[in-house]
Amino acid sequence: MKKIFRLGDTEHACSLLRGAEGLILETQGGPLLCALQPLGAARYRLGAGDEQAEALIARHGDRIWVRLRGRTHVLDAVDPLDALTAAGRHGGDGAQAPMPGTIVSVLVQPGAEVKAGQDLVVMESMKLEVTIRAPHDGRIAAVHCAPGDQVTLKFTLVSFEATT
Amino acid sequence: MTAAPIRRLLVANRGEIAARILRTAKAQGIECAVVRHAAEDGGLAPQLADAVVPIEGATPVAAYLDVAQIVGAARRWGADAVHPGYGFLSENPALARALDAAGISFVGPPPEVTELMGDKISARRFVAERGFPVAPSAIEADDPGSFARRALAVGLPILIKPAAGGGGKGMRIVRSAEVLEAELAAARREGERYFGDGRLFVERYVERPRHIEVQVLGDQHGSVVHFGERECSVQRRFQKIIEETPSPALDAGTRARICEVAVGIARAAGYVGAGTVEFIFGADGQFYFLEMNTRLQVEHPVTECVTGFDLVAEQLRVAAGEPLGYAQADIGFQGHAIELRLCAEDPAQGFMPATGSLLVLREPAGPGVRVDSGVVEGQRVGSDFDSLLAKLIVHGRSRSQALARARQALADTACLGVATNLDYLDRILAHPQFAAGDYSTAFLEEQAAELGGAAETPPIALLLAAAALSDGHMVAAAADMPRLYAQMGAWRN
Numbered sequence: 001m002k003k004i005f006r007l008g009d010t011e012h013a014c015s016l017l018r019g020a021e022g023l024i025l026e027t028q029g030g031p032l033l034c035a036l037q038p039l040g041a042a043r044y045r046l047g048a049g050d051e052q053a054e055a056l057i058a059r060h061g062d063r064i065w066v067r068l069r070g071r072t073h074v075l076d077a078v079d080p081l082d083a084l085t086a087a088g089r090h091g092g093d094g095a096q097a098p099m100p101g102t103i104v105s106v107l108v109q110p111g112a113e114v115k116a117g118q119d120l121v122v123m124e125s126m127k128l129e130v131t132i133r134a135p136h137d138g139r140i141a142a143v144h145c146a147p148g149d150q151v152t153l154k155f156t157l158v159s160f161e162a163t164t
Numbered sequence: 165m166t167a168a169p170i171r172r173l174l175v176a177n178r179g180e181i182a183a184r185i186l187r188t189a190k191a192q193g194i195e196c197a198v199v200r201h202a203a204e205d206g207g208l209a210p211q212l213a214d215a216v217v218p219i220e221g222a223t224p225v226a227a228y229l230d231v232a233q234i235v236g237a238a239r240r241w242g243a244d245a246v247h248p249g250y251g252f253l254s255e256n257p258a259l260a261r262a263l264d265a266a267g268i269s270f271v272g273p274p275p276e277v278t279e280l281m282g283d284k285i286s287a288r289r290f291v292a293e294r295g296f297p298v299a300p301s302a303i304e305a306d307d308p309g310s311f312a313r314r315a316l317a318v319g320l321p322i323l324i325k326p327a328a329g330g331g332g333k334g335m336r337i338v339r340s341a342e343v344l345e346a347e348l349a350a351a352r353r354e355g356e357r358y359f360g361d362g363r364l365f366v367e368r369y370v371e372r373p374r375h376i377e378v379q380v381l382g383d384q385h386g387s388v389v390h391f392g393e394r395e396c397s398v399q400r401r402f403q404k405i406i407e408e409t410p411s412p413a414l415d416a417g418t419r420a421r422i423c424e425v426a427v428g429i430a431r432a433a434g435y436v437g438a439g440t441v442e443f444i445f446g447a448d449g450q451f452y453f454l455e456m457n458t459r460l461q462v463e464h465p466v467t468e469c470v471t472g473f474d475l476v477a478e479q480l481r482v483a484a485g486e487p488l489g490y491a492q493a494d495i496g497f498q499g500h501a502i503e504l505r506l507c508a509e510d511p512a513q514g515f516m517p518a519t520g521s522l523l524v525l526r527e528p529a530g531p532g533v534r535v536d537s538g539v540v541e542g543q544r545v546g547s548d549f550d551s552l553l554a555k556l557i558v559h560g561r562s563r564s565q566a567l568a569r570a571r572q573a574l575a576d577t578a579c580l581g582v583a584t585n586l587d588y589l590d591r592i593l594a595h596p597q598f599a600a601g602d603y604s605t606a607f608l609e610e611q612a613a614e615l616g617g618a619a620e621t622p623p624i625a626l627l628l629a630a631a632a633l634s635d636g637h638m639v640a641a642a643a644d645m646p647r648l649y650a651q652m653g654a655w656r657n
Contacts, residue, residue, distance in 0.1 A: 065580035
């Protein structure tokens with residue numbers, strides 16, 4: 001079974017196979033004998049090739065949190081099909097919420113022509129007010145939020161008409 | 165302010181500060197309650213309190229800012245005193261007045277003093293009139309029509325501040341005249357939303373200053389003492405992240421002077437209770453009055469570490485009408501303390517507030533380590549409130565020992581499920597400028613690239629192994645291995 005894990009900006013394709021001595025992790029870097037031994041309370045002894053470490057690991061949906069050697073890492077399992085469709089999508093362009101929070105005001109209407117950098121929406125989260133600005137010139141296709149709305153991270157606040 | 169012992173205390177706050185106040189009050193045998201809005205996951209404080217009193221509002225924040233709700237909660241539960249913590253209504257004289265009318269004590273200064281010193285504008289007038297140094301400024305209320313012009317006349321760069329603000333909310337640096345109007349409008353909106361007060365003022369922004377503050381305490385009988393200074397220059401967007409005491413920037417003479425000025429200001433104002441006088445300290449060694457916080461400060465634990473005083477206990481004693489019972493010379497200073505603020509903010513996403521569930525939470529312990537936490541494992545962290553999750557405070561005989569303990573405390577901490585600034589804090593501590601104590605409020609911005617951690621290489625093979633081996637489907641598909649899969653069965657996908 002092949003899966004893609006995103007770590008930061010990089011995607012890593014991985015497969016897990018059964019070998020004579022245990023499980024083999026196949027990555028771009030080559031095959032590695034790997035092991036994960038639970039020590040209780042989210043703590044694990046982790047091994048990959050000749051590297052060994054203790055780690056705290058927690059999963060939530062497709063997200064994997066790892067605390068390892070004094071640093072916190074986040075990996076996201078990417079469905080290879082999703083990755084394909086995302087790559088094939090071009091239009092679906094808009095301004096997204098950079099944080100979860102509440103919409104304070106909406107400064108544009110559908111049909112409006114906006115310039116890159118123009119203020120579109122003001123939102124706030126944890127007492128921080130942020131203005132979401134147009135990523136480029138264009139015409140507003142739709143506004144998906146209204147003052148008082150609670151939105152999630154990366155929610156598309158305003159979408160742009162596709163340009164030809 | 166009264167002169168009766170406190171028997172039933174309502175904590176009108178939440179998070180780590182509510183928990184911290186509850187611990188002291190409980191240790192004194194005081195029965196305690198804490199308020200809570202139905203929509204929030206209350207975390208640690210409701211678990212520590214003897215009772216939880218519900219408050220209502222359109223949003224959780226609105227409930228905490230509603231004087232009638234807080235006074236109503238205090239009455240319903242039969243509180244004889246209310247501790248406001250910091251933020252929310254802590255510096256709003258209307259709460260103290262309404263409580264007084266209801267015969268309930270307010271743990272804080274009398275409303276006249278909060279009006280004078282808690283309002284940044286009247287405070288700086290008062291302080292300047294008494295010969296203490298303040299920065300050049302322009303005040304909107306003096307003549308709103310000419311405010312923008314007068315703001316520019318102060319001389320760019322300028323700093324816009326809400327008159328009723330705190331914690332950096334609504335503060336904006338303006339370096340060019342073109343953006344002034346837009347920044348004033350945004351600051352006004354934030355002021356109205358968070359403090360119910362959109363009045364502004366601007367002051368000359370001093371480049372690369374240090375932010376140093378002095379803890380003061382006054383009783384109801386005219387005694388005022390200080391508990392030394394705190395260095396609070398490690399800030400991001402005016403939000404303090406790391407504080408320490410003593411300040412690495414002060415020599416003994418300057419320390420004595422700045423503390424003396426702080427006590428002088430507090431005494432002139434007839435200050436009662438715990439308060440903090442904040443100063444801007446320039447590269448030239450000059451300092452001037454910035455503002456006074458008429459409440460307990462987030463970073464008060466470093467002062468408690470080096471002085472051995474419990475400032476909440478002192479607040480409760482003062483509110484009960486007791487005299488301090490000690491003089492300035494009785495307050496000694498031992499060693500060095502550092503506080504690190506663990507916040508639900510994602511450094512990889514421009515420090516945007518992060519939400520999620522605290523899947524795994526590990527707090528450090530050991531000699532000289534104190535954790536003031538407001539959260540528990542499993543708790544949901546939402547976007548309704550401030551992002552502070554917990555404070556890690558370390559104390560050592562020397563600054564180098566405190567720093568070593570701070571780094572170990574961070575290494576022993578884990579927070580999975582919600583993005584935090586944990587690793588960022590460690591990179592700050594590891595930075596040679598921090599180790600040398602040589603930093604200003606511009607430090608984090610100037611060193612942003614290095615502190616961003618781009619130079620660190622993640623152990624990719626181990627991480628991918630963790631991801632793949634904790635994936636039940638991958639492990640099951642790898643082979644028909646029922647035993648191993650059963651071991652992994654705890655994973656939910």
